[in-house]
Amino acid sequence: MDPATLGGIIVAIGALIAMAVMEGANPMSLLLPPPMILVFGGALGAAIASTTLPDSIASLAMIPKAMLYKNVKLGKDVDTLVELAEVARKDGLLALEAKAADIKDPYLKKALQNVADGMDADELRIMMEDEAAASEKSGRSAAKFYGALGGYAPTVGILGTVVSLTHVLENLDDPSSLGHSIASAFVATLWGVLSANLIWLPIGGRISKMTDLASERFTMLTEGVLAVQAGAQPRVLSEKLYAMLPASERPKAGAKGAPVKGAKAPKAAEAAA
Template identity: 60%
Template sequence: MDPATLIGIVLAFGALFAMITLEGSHITAILLPAPMILVFGATIAVGIAGGTLRDFLTAMKALPGAFRGKITAPQAVIDQVVSLAETARSKGLLALEQEADTIDDPFLRGALQNIADGTDGDELRIMLEDEIATKAKSDRAAAKFFMALGGYAPTVGIVGTVVSLTHVLENLSSPDTLGPMIATAFVATLWGLLSANFLWLPIGTRLKRLADLEVDRMTLQMEGALAVQAGSQPRLLGERLRAMVPAEALKKAA
């Protein structure tokens, strides 16, 4: 689990609350139900309107992953593939069918089953590349949804402020109440900016990053599986796969 998103969001809101406290104000000054309902409700609504219902459902299913952030270390993938290469070299490709039953990852398991079934290498590469492309497209669609919310939220906040200022202008005959009413009016703009920069954009960026890492992981598995099918020597295979991974990523894994 990589809690970077959760830590970042908590620290961002913590800095906001610290600023409010240091200025002698109180957090209840911005926790107003009306502007919050407008900003969050309308932002999500226009996000749904800008895509399809399937996009919304896909984004909601991907949301927990942004906080859990399960990331597989590249070295762990390389070690697993090298182990499979050693098994294939000593026991033959048919032994990979038994190995596939012990693997939880459906992508690698499917690749091994196809190798054991004697699927042609070129056909297997095409099939695996298509599967990677489909997975990447689905993951990036979820990221795109939250990035879109980050674009809508500030404008929705401005809409809320304009509505509130209209109400302020209706009460010019009561100058004693104008100050608090104007302050309240700008809370909608505040929440529009906060939700965009503290929530939607970080979540969208995080999901995009996780999608890229998932593509990298699946690519390593694909190249490893195809090399195993071709009878590559395990040690050389490990060196080849490590060459596909940035040195910094391997150092972090170590």
């Protein structure tokens, strides 16, 4: 689990509470149910109204995935593809069907089964790219949904403040309650701005980043599977795929699994060649 989003939200809200305490305010005075219900309910309703119900449900279901997201080690995918290339060169493409049974990732598993079944390379590329595009579209839709929530929440908060101030003006005959009423009125604006910038927009950004990372992985897997199908030499494939990874994912020179320029191909691959 990557705690960046959840930890960041906790730190941001903690900073707000610390400021309130240092200013001598009671943080509990900010937890007023009426403005919170208006801000969260109103913003959520507006966001749902801006899209379709299935997309809204799918976007809300992305929250646990965003919070519990675990970074994928692309280096392991490269190692897997290089191993598959060695098997394909030694035993043929039909041997990939048995290897596919041990792979848990559905995207890679399906692609290997199609390779073993003899699917044309162009058709395989189109199928893999279409599947990746569908997954990316879902992530973009969810990120847009939370971006919309972040845009509606402050405005709904202002509406809550206007409604509360209207109620204050209706009770000017009771000066003793004006201070408390006015302070409570601005809590709606506070929650609108707070929820937008400390909850909804960070979650949308998180989902957008997850989608980018998944898209990069799909691209690498597509190129790797097509190279395996074409009979690529394992060492060359390793160098090609590692070149597609960010610097932080590449093994250091001399490390186990690092592609070495000019290195000899594995004996099994040479024998198969």
